[in-house]
Amino acid sequence: MDSNEPMLLLSSRIGQIGDLGLDLLWRFIHIVVSLCHIVSGITEAIQSYAISLGLIQKYTSIDIEKLRCLAVVVDIEVARDVSKVVELLQWLTTIGVKQVGLFDSQGLLKKSKDMILEMVPGSMLLQETGEKDISPDRKGVAIEFISSSDNKEAVVKAANILLQRHLKSSHPENDDEGENVFTETHLNEALRVVGENVHVPDLMLVYGPVRSHLGFPAWRLRYTEIVHMGSLKYMRYGSLLKAIHKFTGVRQNYGV
Amino acid sequence: MAPFTAAEEENLPEGLQPELMPKHVAVIMDRNGRWAKNKGLQPWDALRQMGIQVLTVFAFSTDNWIRPKIEIDFLLNLFERTLKSELETLAKNNVRISIIGDSSKLPKSLLKVINEVEEVTKNNTRLQLIVAVGYSGKYDVLQACRGIAQRVKDGEIEVEEIDERLIEQELETNCTEFPYPDLLIRTSGELRVSNFLLWQLAYTELFFAQELWPDFGRSGFIEALMSFQQRQRRFGGRKS
Numbered sequence: 001m002d003s004n005e006p007m008l009l010l011s012s013r014i015g016q017i018g019d020l021g022l023d024l025l026w027r028f029i030h031i032v033v034s035l036c037h038i039v040s041g042i043t044e045a046i047q048s049y050a051i052s053l054g055l056i057q058k059y060t061s062i063d064i065e066k067l068r069c070l071a072v073v074v075d076i077e078v079a080r081d082v083s084k085v086v087e088l089l090q091w092l093t094t095i096g097v098k099q100v101g102l103f104d105s106q107g108l109l110k111k112s113k114d115m116i117l118e119m120v121p122g123s124m125l126l127q128e129t130g131e132k133d134i135s136p137d138r139k140g141v142a143i144e145f146i147s148s149s150d151n152k153e154a155v156v157k158a159a160n161i162l163l164q165r166h167l168k169s170s171h172p173e174n175d176d177e178g179e180n181v182f183t184e185t186h187l188n189e190a191l192r193v194v195g196e197n198v199h200v201p202d203l204m205l206v207y208g209p210v211r212s213h214l215g216f217p218a219w220r221l222r223y224t225e226i227v228h229m230g231s232l233k234y235m236r237y238g239s240l241l242k243a244i245h246k247f248t249g250v251r252q253n254y255g256v
Numbered sequence: 257m258a259p260f261t262a263a264e265e266e267n268l269p270e271g272l273q274p275e276l277m278p279k280h281v282a283v284i285m286d287r288n289g290r291w292a293k294n295k296g297l298q299p300w301d302a303l304r305q306m307g308i309q310v311l312t313v314f315a316f317s318t319d320n321w322i323r324p325k326i327e328i329d330f331l332l333n334l335f336e337r338t339l340k341s342e343l344e345t346l347a348k349n350n351v352r353i354s355i356i357g358d359s360s361k362l363p364k365s366l367l368k369v370i371n372e373v374e375e376v377t378k379n380n381t382r383l384q385l386i387v388a389v390g391y392s393g394k395y396d397v398l399q400a401c402r403g404i405a406q407r408v409k410d411g412e413i414e415v416e417e418i419d420e421r422l423i424e425q426e427l428e429t430n431c432t433e434f435p436y437p438d439l440l441i442r443t444s445g446e447l448r449v450s451n452f453l454l455w456q457l458a459y460t461e462l463f464f465a466q467e468l469w470p471d472f473g474r475s476g477f478i479e480a481l482m483s484f485q486q487r488q489r490r491f492g493g494r495k496s
Contacts, residue, residue, distance in 0.1 A: 152420045152455070159401045160418060166405050167415075178402045184394055187401075210487055211462045218393065218454035225447045226462060250447075 048238030059241050064096040066248045071101040071201035071224065073216055075208025078232040079104035082112050088207075089120045091237050093141045095244060099126060100143050101201055105215045107147030117143065126197070144197055148215040155219060158190035191219065200224060203247045205240070207232040225250060268306060269478050276485040278438030280310040282460070284452055285469040286444035303383065303477065310434050312386040314452045318358060318395050335389065336366045339373050346373075350382035356428035357391030358399070384432050391428070393454025400426035429456055436460065439484045441477075443469045461487060 051059045070092065074085060085102070092100055102109050109116065117123050122140025166181040188198045198219065204226045206213060211228040213221065227243045229235065268274055281303060303311050315335060321328065346353060355370045403426040407413050429435035437453065437460045445466045449457060463480040465472060
């Protein structure tokens, strides 16, 4: 037994040294990974500023015609800071974006729409009929203010319209299950009747801590490109340009 | 659905917290044409070990029906063969299979296999694997509306009772206790949801991975889950 004691002690010491070594290795890996993230963040910031200053050639001209409709989702926590939203809209106007759907789940931006329209030069409210008036030569941006009530609630109202149509159908025996009434085309029409825009955004920029569209009207999101931009508080013009430029290079198959 | 077992909690990859695991993960498996050749981990293996309770995969969209017939036949045939070959493994691993989507255009042989698989696994509790075939988010909303219309015609419900909750009950994802995904993963670097679970994705965290589906693997899932948990930890007060 006594002869085993030194061995046990040695084994224990080796185990402790091993644990210490592993702990140090783990911490070293953490430091390396953290440094990589820091370097990546700095690189991104530098690139963003370079883009803003027009130093990177490929971002100096963007085929903005490909971006017919842009959606901007703003987290509820930052939607209260209207000045940042106004600044973003001013940037989008500078870039040449013609139509923006501005969304926050609680409708705070809807309540501030008059102030926002006043502070963004050349902006106007996008009405459903007004959408047809958007021409490439028109200056300024048409803004649509959207909230969660335009999502599921609107679909319920539109579905009720179709239901009434189905129940009043003069030939119910021909369409017992409503397949001729409950179609995508008819639901689009019904959504327009309840005052909703059914135009599909080509690109959605999400500003906030979470990578989620936070309840943006789902019916419109079928093939929308979704890009998470981070916090609105730390938004950068260069990052915005980069996201839009990247979108203009995307090729969609639409299921094919 | 059974929660984490003690053994699974112990085997959780380093850095993942069991209390922050998403209950429902949805996956758009882009570039899955090479899936048959993938000798790696099947998605349900990895997620079952991590305690995920529901996994929904987008196998075939209603928008894919416009593809060439030969390609459609290949994909549906592949799906049928995979279901047959994996049935025993899934049953042994206590995985329940549910298929959602418009089955009216699916081959009869595939429908037969689907019915068999659903029947054999209906009492399994460890993980529910929902496979969306012939599915799209818009199709789901419209079929829910038709279902409600039928119930109104049958006198089951009044028109005034129709609200969001009723539509949600009629959606095909009502086959699970957790119909709303906490996390959506899409591979191949594409940044869109492509008509998948439109109604259900309102507050879902979106994770877009650069790898193709066959290369995604366990490490990819862990990265997605860590990203999800990191956001949860920082903004824990957010309702999911």
